[in-house]
Amino acid sequence: MKRILHIIAIALLAVSCSKGDDSKTEVITLDKVVKSAASAIEENLYLLEVSLSGGGYTVNIAVKSTELSLKNGIYEIGKDSCEASFNDGFIDRNVSGGDIEISSDGGSYDIRISAKSRNTQFDFRYRGAVEFSSFQGTVIRNCSISSAAMGQTMKYSIYLPVDYSSGESFPVLYLLHGYGDENNAWLDKGNLAEIAHKHEQNGGQQMIVVCPDGLTTFYYDSPQTKFKTYFFEELVPAIEMTYKVKKDKYSRAVAGLSMGGYGTLYYGLGNPEMFCYAYACSAAIQMTGLPSLYDLARKADPATLPGITLEMGTEDWVTGNGADFHNTLSSLGINHEYIARSGVHDWKFWQECLPKVLNRCAEAFED
Secondary structure, three states, X not given: OHHHHHHHHHHHHHHHHHHHHXXXXXXXXXXXXXXXXXXXXXXXXEEEEEEEEEOOEEEEEEEEEOOOOOOOEEEEOOOOOXXXXXXXXXXXXXXXEEEEEEEEEOOEEEEEEEEEEOOEEEEEEEEEEOOOXXXXXXXXXXXXXXXXXXXXXXXXXXXXXXXXXXXXXXXXXXXEOOOOOOOOHHHHOOXXXXXXXXXXXXXXXXXXEEEEOOOOOOOXXXXXXXXXXXXXXXXXXXXXXXXXXXXXXXXXXXXXXXXXXXXXXXXXXXXXXXXXXXXXXXXXXXXXXXXXXXXXXXXXXXXXXXXXXXXXXXXXXXXXXXXXXXXXXXXXXXXXXXXXXXXXXXHHHHHHHHHHHHHHHHHHOOO
16 A cells, blocks of 8 residues: 555655646747937936747846946846836736846846736747947936825926926926826826927927826816815926926926826816926726816817827827817817827827927927
């Protein structure tokens, strides 16, 4: 009997070992640099962002460095110096743990990425060159304001244009995120720094872009939160006190997507004295329980309103009837631009909106 039990134990051990061998993580080879860009976080400190693709995956890494090159070392993902995410061809995956190992020989790199996502381990490897020839403006993440209106510390991130250190003051765009995102969404998912830098390279007016954390507030004052009060009485004054910002209506604009598109129209129609332009992307127009944008439009004086753009995806069934709101604005004599084009409720659509947002705001800003 003991001999039989011994044989069974050996067999189970063999099966267990076999399963362990089969479960080894496959190393996915990345063989192409999709993009690379450097942003100044502060003096002599850069955020180096690289997108690598191969094997059906696109992997994004961001590492802090004191030089415009990746430095050798092992970086723990999720810590201050390193972030990572990837797309498996279908959906974006957040990384909850792992590390990035970088070694270099001249301009050639050996990059190993060990990423844990949804309790699954993914290992990636890239061998080849990475150059950071494009330099963008300064990105400062997760600045904080102690808000009396909100009863908590609130965050925002900010993009400062390439010539910010010149001494002049700049117009400002407040760029609002959608429901479920936060103040870094336009930077991480919307490619804000790169798109703003291209705008500058093409001769567009340089501007400061502020990305507040709107939580899930829809940017208005509710019984639970006083976000609108915070925005106008605390955030805007803090920005104008801290940064070289022009402080008049004709140097201030607002834009946003989805929930942020609602906030954009809510502020533009309800507080026209504050903004020269309001650009709403995929705006959540008809939301039960929120202040009615239709009512705001009916009460507004068309002569006092900022420039307005509505941009909607024709296959976007998430946010309501943009055409109906467009027709309502037209019937009220409210001058605006309406763009309806192919697209759904996603970051591809909103990244395509952003260059137009910057151009329209730049055209509206007065010197």
